[in-house]
Amino acid sequence: MYRYDEYDQQIVNERVMQYRDQVRRRLSGELTEEEFLPLRLQNGLYMQIHAYMLRIAVPYGLISSKQMRMFAHIARKYDRGYGHFTTRQNIQFNWLKLEDTPDILADLASVEMHAIQTSGNCVRNITSDEFAGVAQDEVVDPRPYAEILRQWSTFHPEFAYLPRKFKIAISGGKEDRAAIYAHDIGLAVTKNAQGEIGFRVLVGGGLGRTPIIGSEICEFVPWQHILTYVESILRVYNEYGRRDNKFKARIKILVKALGIDEFKRRVEADWADLKDGPGTLTIEEVDRVASFFSDPSYETLTDHDAKLNEFKADSRSFSNWLSRNVRPHRIPGYAIVVLSLKKPGDAPGDATAEQMEAVADLADRYSFGELRITHKQNLVLADVRQKDLIRLWQEASGHELTTPNIGMLTDIISCPGAEFCTLANARSIPLAKVIAECFEDLDYQHDIGEITLNISGCVNACGQHHIGNIGITGVEKKDHDEWYQVSIGGAEGNDSSISKIIGPSFTFNQVPEVIERLIHVYLRERMETERFIETVRRIGHAPFKEHVYATGFMAQEEKVAGKYIVESAQYEIPYYSPRF
Amino acid sequence: MIIKNKTIVADDWTVLRLQEQDTAEETIVSAGKIIVPLKVWRAQRETLQQRQDIGVWLASDERAEDLKGDIQKFSVIAVDFPKFSDGRGYSIAYNLRARLGYKGELRAIGDVLRDQLFYMQRVGFDAFVPRPDRKIEDALKGLSDFSEVYQTSFDPVLPLFRRTQRKGNSAAGTLND
Numbered sequence A: 001m002y003r004y005d006e007y008d009q010q011i012v013n014e015r016v017m018q019y020r021d022q023v024r025r026r027l028s029g030e031l032t033e034e035e036f037l038p039l040r041l042q043n044g045l046y047m048q049i050h051a052y053m054l055r056i057a058v059p060y061g062l063i064s065s066k067q068m069r070m071f072a073h074i075a076r077k078y079d080r081g082y083g084h085f086t087t088r089q090n091i092q093f094n095w096l097k098l099e100d101t102p103d104i105l106a107d108l109a110s111v112e113m114h115a116i117q118t119s120g121n122c123v124r125n126i127t128s129d130e131f132a133g134v135a136q137d138e139v140v141d142p143r144p145y146a147e148i149l150r151q152w153s154t155f156h157p158e159f160a161y162l163p164r165k166f167k168i169a170i171s172g173g174k175e176d177r178a179a180i181y182a183h184d185i186g187l188a189v190t191k192n193a194q195g196e197i198g199f200r201v202l203v204g205g206g207l208g209r210t211p212i213i214g215s216e217i218c219e220f221v222p223w224q225h226i227l228t229y230v231e232s233i234l235r236v237y238n239e240y241g242r243r244d245n246k247f248k249a250r251i252k253i254l255v256k257a258l259g260i261d262e263f264k265r266r267v268e269a270d271w272a273d274l275k276d277g278p279g280t281l282t283i284e285e286v287d288r289v290a291s292f293f294s295d296p297s298y299e300t301l302t303d304h305d306a307k308l309n310e311f312k313a314d315s316r317s318f319s320n321w322l323s324r325n326v327r328p329h330r331i332p333g334y335a336i337v338v339l340s341l342k343k344p345g346d347a348p349g350d351a352t353a354e355q356m357e358a359v360a361d362l363a364d365r366y367s368f369g370e371l372r373i374t375h376k377q378n379l380v381l382a383d384v385r386q387k388d389l390i391r392l393w394q395e396a397s398g399h400e401l402t403t404p405n406i407g408m409l410t411d412i413i414s415c416p417g418a419e420f421c422t423l424a425n426a427r428s429i430p431l432a433k434v435i436a437e438c439f440e441d442l443d444y445q446h447d448i449g450e451i452t453l454n455i456s457g458c459v460n461a462c463g464q465h466h467i468g469n470i471g472i473t474g475v476e477k478k479d480h481d482e483w484y485q486v487s488i489g490g491a492e493g494n495d496s497s498i499s500k501i502i503g504p505s506f507t508f509n510q511v512p513e514v515i516e517r518l519i520h521v522y523l524r525e526r527m528e529t530e531r532f533i534e535t536v537r538r539i540g541h542a543p544f545k546e547h548v549y550a551t552g553f554m555a556q557e558e559k560v561a562g563k564y565i566v567e568s569a570q571y572e573i574p575y576y577s578p579r580f
Numbered sequence B: 001m002i003i004k005n006k007t008i009v010a011d012d013w014t015v016l017r018l019q020e021q022d023t024a025e026e027t028i029v030s031a032g033k034i035i036v037p038l039k040v041w042r043a044q045r046e047t048l049q050q051r052q053d054i055g056v057w058l059a060s061d062e063r064a065e066d067l068k069g070d071i072q073k074f075s076v077i078a079v080d081f082p083k084f085s086d087g088r089g090y091s092i093a094y095n096l097r098a099r100l101g102y103k104g105e106l107r108a109i110g111d112v113l114r115d116q117l118f119y120m121q122r123v124g125f126d127a128f129v130p131r132p133d134r135k136i137e138d139a140l141k142g143l144s145d146f147s148e149v150y151q152t153s154f155d156p157v158l159p160l161f162r163r164t165q166r167k168g169n170s171a172a173g174t175l176n177d
């Protein structure tokens, strides 16, 4: 993976110093909260209900065991012993004190990490395919370009105060695993007929309150020009994006208002001056960065391992895990292992300090010391020898990391929701826990097959509910009670689509039953090996809607309500929501 | 006092801001060194261009190209930041410098605070009028927050990878050593 040289290290160190001084000025009253806000946000520091939350960048989701151990250290020393991995491949710590944050950033800098631009109206951390470099369907490894874009966007002087946040995702496989259609800019690295590398560029995708699938602005931008092309997109957005209304400030609204043709015309007019200029990438730079992503020293192995098959036959849980959580690798004899952070009953994406240390050890022993964080809030060991799978499974099971549910109903994506987030209308994590517990039965889950379920506590869509096969959103009601809208038909990847709401909203306690009813219709209607999403697309919403609203719901009030309440902060609370 | 070429210096330009009741055509541009709004420049161009002591300032919703033919007439152009969070001024500055080749003084006015100065100098500003309620000495420090930068902009124009020889992997080792 990429390693800092003296330049990277110096920039990050200077950032720590700059930030330390900003915090000092805030604490001394020299900076008002309003002035401090954009500064702390450009450093990933949010104020949540109980405490400050720090979002740390994991560039394109790639992390070393040493860095993972630093997360464990931060969780123990400054937080409550756990962290939360996010859909944007980052990690968040929820219970921090403002005074501690400069020290945390200094700790991070010592392992080549930072929290630069993980929030705020700037170019955010760049996300990518969690199987980059090892996937069988890879056309071009996106990681060198993701790193080049990371450096380009870091402290870009012109684009630090954009109309709104800006998210770039990049994928390099035949199948898109980075949700590039749901980003402000989506890039697919590819090859043209001559075998030259370039980028298919999408623009104006995004979720939030106006979910839109990105449009293609250019079919093929040769690799040399990708930085200048992206720069021109950013400049046109910076100049013309709306600033009068926060809800209409994302680039998707501009692209929609101008139309993709006019938007493209402006971008290319700007780009005409930049093309072949100093921002043009050189082959030396691409090669230099790519040298950090060359193959680890793979052994020459063959695929079929007799012991594995034997053990598979003996152990049903191992065989379930193998079929659900282990993916084929591009190198014979190797496998990609997804470690599940979705054990039913636990908060999706949460990992304890002990688990972090355990996965760091597993990475050292079985996967060249590297890990990835997935946009589905799980972890990946990308380079495991197939002959190590049994031992790895046994060891990881001891840390509750082998729930065989990747891509299944209980592999739920959830935002932090009302217990943490001041913008929420409803709780997300407790709902995720309750749903996961209702569908815990593995045979049932495996019968249902591949399905995605995403939960957001409000319209902002941090849980990406629009691109879940089933999406759940906390909605605002006058009575301040928790209500949830349920939608179906969303998907990410090559056949991305935005889900549609099925009808009036539900109470917390009704939602599990609603899911049950949706699944019932699917199981009744599906043809052969059809997945949930395919059935929805074939038969439409009506049969689902009809069944869900056909009969009333049993009042299961006490059963689930109030079961999962987060204890309140144990130190002085900087902000307190009236809701709790 | 303002910051100019990285030092604090005295300054005798005034900035003309139109009040509600003023119109660009009729407002009186007083004698002495004065920086007028683009609108006023356009409305009173005939008379103003006789004078040597006129500068012009752009609002954040105006564009560098609006000054295209006139750009070399000014020794001072200012860009207004109505709020520090309004980042359009950075692109205006970049376009004035990089696209239109403006060589004179480029001044940031309005909600100009210490933590923006580093970015501002990179896109081409060389003069800054920090908000009057802040210590100008503190603001000056903002110019030296970082000693290296990655990407091309106006200053420096070359990205790091074209300015330096950076090491590839063979020299780097692995983080877990």
Ligand code: HEM
Residues within 6 Å of the ligand: A046, A048, A053, A085, A086, A087, A088, A092, A164, A167, A182, A183, A184, A205, A206, A207, A208, A209, A250, A414, A415, A416, A420, A421, A422, A423, A460, A461, A462, A463, A464
């Ligand atoms: C609790 C702290 C958080 C706050 C205050 C917050 C705030 C927001 C807001 C306001 C938006 C909507 C932006 C817009 O529509 O322009 C948003 C979108 C989003 N956030 Fe968060 N968020 C938080 C946590 C998270 C977490 C934990 C994740 C990942 C698990 C996340 C991932 C996302 C994603 C993927 C989007 C959708 C991007 C898009 O609109 O295209 N956020 N967030």
Ligand code: SF4
Residues within 6 Å of the ligand: A415, A416, A417, A418, A421, A422, A423, A424, A425, A428, A456, A457, A458, A459, A460, A461, A462, A463
């Ligand atoms: S979706 Fe809403 S409730 Fe959930 S984290 Fe985002 S802003 Fe908060």
